[in-house]
Amino acid sequence: MGRLVLSSLVLVACAITLASGFSVYLSSWSGWGFYKVKVTGPMTNVNVKSTCEAAGMQYPCFGRDGDFHDGIYWEPGCITYSADGISNHIQTILSAHLCVEYNPLICPALHDLFVVRPDLATDSAQGHDVVSNTGVQGSGVSDKYALCAKPSSCSSSPCLHGTCEDRVKHYSCGSNCPNGDHEPYYVCWCEPGWFGDTCQIDIDECQSSPCSQSATCVDHVNGYTCQCPPGFTGNSCETAINWCDPNPCPSGWTCVAPDLGAFHCQAPGGSRGYTGHFCAATSCGPDWSCREDGYSGYTCLRG
Incomplete structure (x- = not known):
């Protein structure tokens, strides 16, 4: 009441x-x-x-x-x-x-x-x-x-990537306002990844340089991707890849990762059984090249 x-x-x-x-x-x-x-x-x-x-x-x-x-x-x-x-x-x-x-x-x-x-x-x-x-x-x-x-104010759908809300400004001028005591306007509530008066601007998520290891950042709507250099992974290339886990070498061979862009498969027993053609018999996988390392085995190089 x-x-x-x-x-x-x-x-x-x-x-x-x-x-x-x-x-x-x-x-x-x-x-x-x-x-x-x-x-x-x-x-x-x-x-x-x-x-x-x-x-x-x-x-x-x-x-x-x-x-x-x-x-x-x-x-x-x-x-x-x-x-x-x-x-x-x-x-x-x-x-x-x-x-x-x-x-x-x-x-x-x-x-x-x-x-x-x-x-x-x-x-x-x-x-x-x-x-x-x-x-x-x-x-x-x-x-x-x-x-x-x-x-x-929202009838023209002014918000390009968001929701429009009608609002009104009020004035304390009584009958002295030539156009009344109010002024309609609108507010745009932008979808994630957009800003501006009409949600017309795509936020550049790469502007804050989120990618580590000098990786290339590619902007998307409400997100980004990092093109990581060899040896790194993760949303921001923050994780170093351990190429030896799991062991990619033949059974019984030892894997050693000397740097972020390579791993070495060490043959058991050194030179025993060496034919000079380790790379011919073994695949390093797509996007890898194989290098013969003599009696010790072979090395897979990224790229």
């Missing part, structure tokens, strides 16, 4: 300072920014429409195009928007955004806010009175608020 009273007080303050035609930003949904615009005169459909148009905006209907109320709660000229999975009615959707619950009758921000409703016999927009907790037909009341809409 305390939250409702506080919000109602804020609502009354807005009503005092908001002059005819001026608007207050409410929330964004389905590519539209929704605004509360002061109306002069009866809350008819015609007056709600003309108020929105005079403010440079468009207007929603009580229902949305595409639901089973087409031609009843919606008519050509009203904006179209997506349902949110629970409700097809924009005032109910906005209530969930502004007041958590899907009930405009208990949402102070929607008090005295009227939307075009073409199905009523009289030229009457549909509104809500939060104080009496009732729906209101606008033909019998005057000087309330119209629910108007214009494309949200």
Whole structure:
């Protein structure tokens, strides 16, 4: 109850300072920014429409195009928007955004806010009175608020590699602001690996020189690879390779790694059995070359 009273007080303050035609930003949904615009005169459909148009905006209907109320709660000229999975009615959707619950009758921000409703016999927009907790037909009341809409800041999909969030700046200038007391804008929440106002810049992960051993760094989106020199492996070439583990030499031979780019296979018993053609009978493997080392065996060289 305390939250409702506080919000109602804020609502009354807005009503005092908001002059005819001026608007207050409410929330964004389905590519539209929704605004509360002061109306002069009866809350008819015609007056709600003309108020929105005079403010440079468009207007929603009580229902949305595409639901089973087409031609009843919606008519050509009203904006179209997506349902949110629970409700097809924009005032109910906005209530969930502004007041958590899907009930405009208990949402102070929607008090005295009227939307075009073409199905009523009289030229009457549909509104809500939060104080009496009732729906209101606008033909019998005057000087309330119209629910108007214009494309949200995110409707143009400005974030190239990220998620767009609608926001609004508010000013404390009352009726002295020529364009209202708010300015919509957007914020881009960038995907990993991107930055910039519209997430348009690929972060160069190689800029910090992550590769050791003077390896070549190749930048990727949200990552990098290091082209390691012979003898090293790992994401940053941080691990020296032990070519003798496991032993690549023939069974019974001893493996010795004299440097990072080679290993020596030492024949058992020195010169015994030496034919002078160790390399012809033994493969060092792809990308390796073999060197005869006389009676001692042979050496495999990387590259």
